Amino acid sequence: MDIIDMLKVQSLHTYYGLSHILQGIDIDAVEGESIGIFGRNGAGKTTLLKTIAGWVRPSQGSLQWNGHALAEVAPDRVCRLGIGFIPEDRRIFPGLSVDENLHLGLMQARGISTADKKAAVDRMYKRFPKLAERRKQAGTTLSGGEQQMLAMARTIVARPRLLLIDEPTEGLAPMIVEDIFSLIGELKREGTTILLVEQNMAGALAATDRFYAIDRGRVILQGSSASNDDQQRLMEAIAV
DSSP: OOOOEEEEEEEEEEEETTEEEEEEEEEEEETTOEEEEEOSTTSSHHHHHHHHHTSSOOSEEEEEETTEEOTTOOHHHHHHTTEEEEOTTOOOOTTSBHHHHHHHTTTTOTTOOHHHHHHHHHHHHHHOHHHHHTTTSBGGGSOHHHHHHHHHHHHHTTOOSEEEEEOTTTTOOHHHHHHHHHHHHHHHHTTOEEEEEOSOHHHHHHHOSEEEEEETTEEEEEEETTOHHHHHHHHHHHOO
16 A cells, blocks of 8 residues: 555644744654654654644644644644644643543544443553553552553554654653653554654654754754764754
8 A cells, every 4th residue: 555645734823922933944854754843842743743733723724634634723633633732741640540541541442332342441451561560559659650651552542543752751750751752663663653853862863764953943954873974964953
């Protein structure tokens, strides 16, 4: 089967109040491709993901996913179109158990039987054994690494075709960081299209096919994650 364009962002502008955050962003991603999004703090990386996810409305430009225009689509509809978003602040439900959080992740999936939901949650427990051990514990009792695992599991339980991941390893222990990047690699091999915002540049480059560098709301560089020359250009482009 021919690879088709999955995500296409053209001339995207987004504001927060009077602040012009995204200033004509152009990016694309094809099926099964993993894309790194790099830049300094405040460059617009998180805003880009939030705009794609429907959390922020763009003021101008084209945003398409498999031919669907997303610019005016509400977040719940974006989710039902097969787009999952793992935000930097995780947003798990702290008073709910691990099991309840995972089942909430399936609420946007329509037409799934009770048996299929159970099978989906069981798959997450096989993928995240630590969560299986804590399935009845409230989110507030989990460590930072476990909360990040839960945030990821709650999103991928519904098998999104496009996954937006914002700073998944920030503040985590090296062993957990390694697990997170390993999971991202597994998801890519399974055919998930991924947009990854991450400050751990070495780990993110190893987990992605291509990258975009953003500065002041504009794409200033793109390249191959495997190219040493492109990596060097990236380091120079976003050096503080």
